Amino acid sequence: MRDYHGIIFAYHDEPALRELVAVRTAASLPFCGRYRLIDFALSSLRNAGILNVGVIMQRDYQSLLDHIGSGKPWDMSRAKGGLKMLPPFGVPQYHTGNYNGTVEALNAVGSYVRSIPQENIILMLGNLCANLDLRAAIQQHEKSGAEATAICADHELETSHNRYILDKDGMVQQIALYRTGNDHEGVPTLEGYIFKKDVLLKLLDDCQAKNLHRFHQDAMTLFLTRGGRMGVYIHPGYAKIVRSVDEYYDASKDMLNPEIRRQLFPADRPVRTKEHEGVSTYYGEHAVARNSLVADNCIIEGEVENCTIFSGVKIGAGAKLKNCIVMRGTVIGEGVQLTNVIVDKDCVFSDGTVLTGSEKLPMLVPKWTKI
Amino acid sequence: MKKSCIAMLLAGGQGSRLYALTQSVAKPSVPFGGKYRIIDFPLSNCANSGIDTVGVLTQYKPLQLNSYIGTGQPWDLDVSDGGVYILPPYLGAHEQGSWFTGTANAIYQNIAFIENYDPENVLILSGDHIYKMDYAKMLKEHIEKGAAATIAVLQVSMEEATRFGIMNLGEDGYVCQFEEKPKQPKSDLASMGIYIFNWKKLRKYLIEDEADPKSSKDFGKNIIPNMLNNGEKLWPYRFDGYWRDVGTITSLWDANMDMLSTTLINLYDPSWPIGSRSPVCPPTFAGEKSEIIHSIVTEGCDINGHVENSVLSPSVVVGEGAKVVYSVLMPGAVVEPGAVVEYAIIGENCHIGKNAHVGTAPDGSEGWGVATCGPDVAIRDGAKVPAGAMIYNGEEV
Numbered sequence: 137m138r139d140y141h142g143i144i145f146a147y148h149d150e151p152a153l154r155e156l157v158a159v160r161t162a163a164s165l166p167f168c169g170r171y172r173l174i175d176f177a178l179s180s181l182r183n184a185g186i187l188n189v190g191v192i193m194q195r196d197y198q199s200l201l202d203h204i205g206s207g208k209p210w211d212m213s214r215a216k217g218g219l220k221m222l223p224p225f226g227v228p229q230y231h232t233g234n235y236n237g238t239v240e241a242l243n244a245v246g247s248y249v250r251s252i253p254q255e256n257i258i259l260m261l262g263n264l265c266a267n268l269d270l271r272a273a274i275q276q277h278e279k280s281g282a283e284a285t286a287i288c289a290d291h292e293l294e295t296s297h298n299r300y301i302l303d304k305d306g307m308v309q310q311i312a313l314y315r316t317g318n319d320h321e322g323v324p325t326l327e328g329y330i331f332k333k334d335v336l337l338k339l340l341d342d343c344q345a346k347n348l349h350r351f352h353q354d355a356m357t358l359f360l361t362r363g364g365r366m367g368v369y370i371h372p373g374y375a376k377i378v379r380s381v382d383e384y385y386d387a388s389k390d391m392l393n394p395e396i397r398r399q400l401f402p403a404d405r406p407v408r409t410k411e412h413e414g415v416s417t418y419y420g421e422h423a424v425a426r427n428s429l430v431a432d433n434c435i436i437e438g439e440v441e442n443c444t445i446f447s448g449v450k451i452g453a454g455a456k457l458k459n460c461i462v463m464r465g466t467v468i469g470e471g472v473q474l475t476n477v478i479v480d481k482d483c484v485f486s487d488g489t490v491l492t493g494s495e496k497l498p499m500l501v502p503k504w505t506k507i
Numbered sequence: 508m509k510k511s512c513i514a515m516l517l518a519g520g521q522g523s524r525l526y527a528l529t530q531s532v533a534k535p536s537v538p539f540g541g542k543y544r545i546i547d548f549p550l551s552n553c554a555n556s557g558i559d560t561v562g563v564l565t566q567y568k569p570l571q572l573n574s575y576i577g578t579g580q581p582w583d584l585d586v587s588d589g590g591v592y593i594l595p596p597y598l599g600a601h602e603q604g605s606w607f608t609g610t611a612n613a614i615y616q617n618i619a620f621i622e623n624y625d626p627e628n629v630l631i632l633s634g635d636h637i638y639k640m641d642y643a644k645m646l647k648e649h650i651e652k653g654a655a656a657t658i659a660v661l662q663v664s665m666e667e668a669t670r671f672g673i674m675n676l677g678e679d680g681y682v683c684q685f686e687e688k689p690k691q692p693k694s695d696l697a698s699m700g701i702y703i704f705n706w707k708k709l710r711k712y713l714i715e716d717e718a719d720p721k722s723s724k725d726f727g728k729n730i731i732p733n734m735l736n737n738g739e740k741l742w743p744y745r746f747d748g749y750w751r752d753v754g755t756i757t758s759l760w761d762a763n764m765d766m767l768s769t770t771l772i773n774l775y776d777p778s779w780p781i782g783s784r785s786p787v788c789p790p791t792f793a794g795e796k797s798e799i800i801h802s803i804v805t806e807g808c809d810i811n812g813h814v815e816n817s818v819l820s821p822s823v824v825v826g827e828g829a830k831v832v833y834s835v836l837m838p839g840a841v842v843e844p845g846a847v848v849e850y851a852i853i854g855e856n857c858h859i860g861k862n863a864h865v866g867t868a869p870d871g872s873e874g875w876g877v878a879t880c881g882p883d884v885a886i887r888d889g890a891k892v893p894a895g896a897m898i899y900n901g902e903e904v
Contacts, residue, residue, distance in 0.1 A: 168789060168790065169789065169790030170787075170789070170790055170806070208580075209787070391789075392792075394792070394809075397789060397792070401788070401789050406786075406787060406788075407787070407789075408787050409787055411581070411785075411787065413581070413780045413781075413782050413783075414542070414780075415541070415542060415774040415775055415781075415803075416540070416541030416542045416803040416804060416805040416806075416818075416819070416820075417791065417803065417804055417805070418767070418769075418775075418802075418803050419799040419800060419801065419802050419803070419804065419814075420800075420801060421800060421801050422800075423799060423800065424798075425793035425797060425799055425810075426793060426794070426795055426796075426797065427793070427794060427795050428792070428793050429789070429790040429791070429792055429793075430790050430791050430793060430804075431790040431791075431806060432542065432790075432805060432806045433775075435775065440793075444790070445790070446790075
């Protein structure tokens with residue numbers, strides 16, 4: 137996989153994630169007790185032997201920098217190449233405001249993209265929750281001889297996605313923008329792409345000349361109308377793009393399903409993440425843990441059911457948590473009752489606090505909240 | 508590069524009293540306390556004490572230990588002007604050199620390594636103790652007392668004193684006599700096997716001891732008595748924290764059970780982190796029917812049965828209706844549905860078949876003991892493993 141270079145888009149702040157992205161981007165959202173969403177993209181690349189990777193970020197990237205560090209957990213801290221964090225640079229116009237689209241994001245770090253020595257570029261979303269077998273995708277891409285390959289889901293996705301309509305040979309005929317797939321036309325894209333570098337660079341140049349910024353609406357439409365040859369790789373197994381609190385809460389619930397965990401965390405393609413030093417979790421005399429994921433470094437004296445408990449959480453005696461996500465370092469006092477609540481990092485709940493959200497609208501408790 | 512103090516960690520012991528658990532690995536790499544291996548404790552103590560250069564002396568089944576220590580990164584010992592080094596025995600020109608013949612000989616054979624750092628002092632540690640200790644405090648006392656050697660000591664009961672190396676002190680507070688396992692102890696200060704030596708002095712004694720054909724090349728038996736006989740100043744450094752030797756099955760099981768009590772040793776204290784190299788696995792899943800009571804459980808486990816008063820390493824599986832009580836389960840152990848594991852140590856990647864029964868609760872009988880399965884042992888469905896049993900890999904049970 138020496139000929140492939142990865143680029144991960146980690147700049148999206150996805151307003152529908154509300155307070156969860158007040159201090160971070162969607163890609164650095166804590167997930168499944170010990171991971172960040174971007175771990176899936178980084179690990180998918182790593183497990184395919186792709187160690188030269190750029191991560192495009194724009195704002196609120198402190199937590200992302202802190203998490204990724206030198207890239208060591210993914211073996212991307214290299215003497216040659218390796219992991220590069222790409223904030224906006226060189227082009228003053230990009231230093232403020234949001235990127236208007238993925239094409240603009242790529243052009244904002246254009247000098248980096250244009251100096252990539254590898255012949256092929258893989259584009260990945262930082263907030264895609266899926267363990268992609270990129271070796272298989274690349275194999276199919278190379279065999280097809282196409283200029284590009286889109287990575288797509290093998291099942292219908294619940295929310296609107298961009299979809300590709302295929303011809304009888306399985307090549308992409310046209311793009312269908314933002315469809316729910318209710319009419320079952322085409323396949324939903326997971327927004328991962330394998331490109332021949334020169335094809336991608338030409339597309340970026342053309343978009344820049346026409347002042348076009350969006351990836352699917354502009355670049356892919358242009359590519360396909362010009363007769364660009366693109367295949368699809370269907371990812372078998374779990375996949376979810378996390379863009380809203382609902383999707384985050386649903387995806388977190390999905391992790392309680394053993395079959396989905398098997399698909400996301402196979403032994404031969406492990407999901408790697410930053411290692412937190414720590415201790416095993418202690419369960420007290422009256423602790424109850426049912427249908428829950430519990431990370432290390434916790435002290436559980438109370439009851440948790442259908443919960444995801446991140447590292448370093450303390451749950452006091454008599455506390456009852458149901459359908460909750462509790463992120464790292466939060467302290468929950470004695471007798472606290474939480475139902476359908478997402479608790480961000482480093483919160484404190486004093487004894488006896490009661491909070492209830494609804495299953496359809498979980499309550500969000502922002503980072504550093506003290507109750 | 509001149510260092511004030513470097514550490515030499517004796518990790519070459521065979522660990523023969525751990526039987527099946529050290530059949531294929533060196534004692535320091537035996538899993539301990541859920542997330543750890545025994546060697547994590549001295550390595551973390553070094554890093555936390557500001558000692559950034561550690562030589563690890565290995566010779567017995569070192570493969571797993573070598574890969575475990577790696578670059579030393581989990582303990583922040585991957586530094587450019589020091590770091591952690593694996594020091595196996597080696598042959599020089601004309602086949603000079605040999606296996607380490609004793610603790611003192613192991614250090615003697617690595618004089619060249621130590622000289623690289625030109626240290627004032629050398630800290631000697633062993634790889635089979637569980638404790639948290641600030642070696643910097645000990646070093647400070649060593650320097651203040653102008654000692655040739657400082658020996659960490661622990662106050663024990665007079666009955667226990669017969670099992671330890673005992674330090675008798677003179678009126679000035681310095682050590683005046685050292686007795687190995689005395690029948691009638693004169694003091695209750697037991698050596699913890701942790702020494703700081705003035706390097707120049709130690710070097711001289713090592714060279715002299717090596718030339719003595721009658722010596723057993725051991726710190727406790729030879730070096731320390733020789734120093735005392737020559738009137739060197741030996742200072743006892745008193746330690747009053749938690750310290751356990753985990754050289755036997757019973758002591759290993761006991762110390763694991765101690766981890767369930769934060770009043771004995773608090774591993775959750777962020778000011779003295781114990782580092783470890785652990786595989787990244789998803790958080791532990793506690794299923795609908797799981798019961799986890801007064802236990803420690805590490806990431807990657809899948810618990811669907813009853814776990815009580817037990818210590819579980821990463822990636823342990825406890826099936827539905829299975830019962831794990833007063834037991835230590837090492838990484839990757841699988842307990843199938845309906846099986847019972849009580850008062851047992853289950854080695855890495857063991858497989859306990861359905862409805863099998865390993866170990867029993869103490870019944871006061873003389874032959875009772877903790878049941879032990881070595882790494883990779885498979886216990887057949889419905890089989891019974893009695894209390895005190897020692898099952899080796901390859902045995903049919």
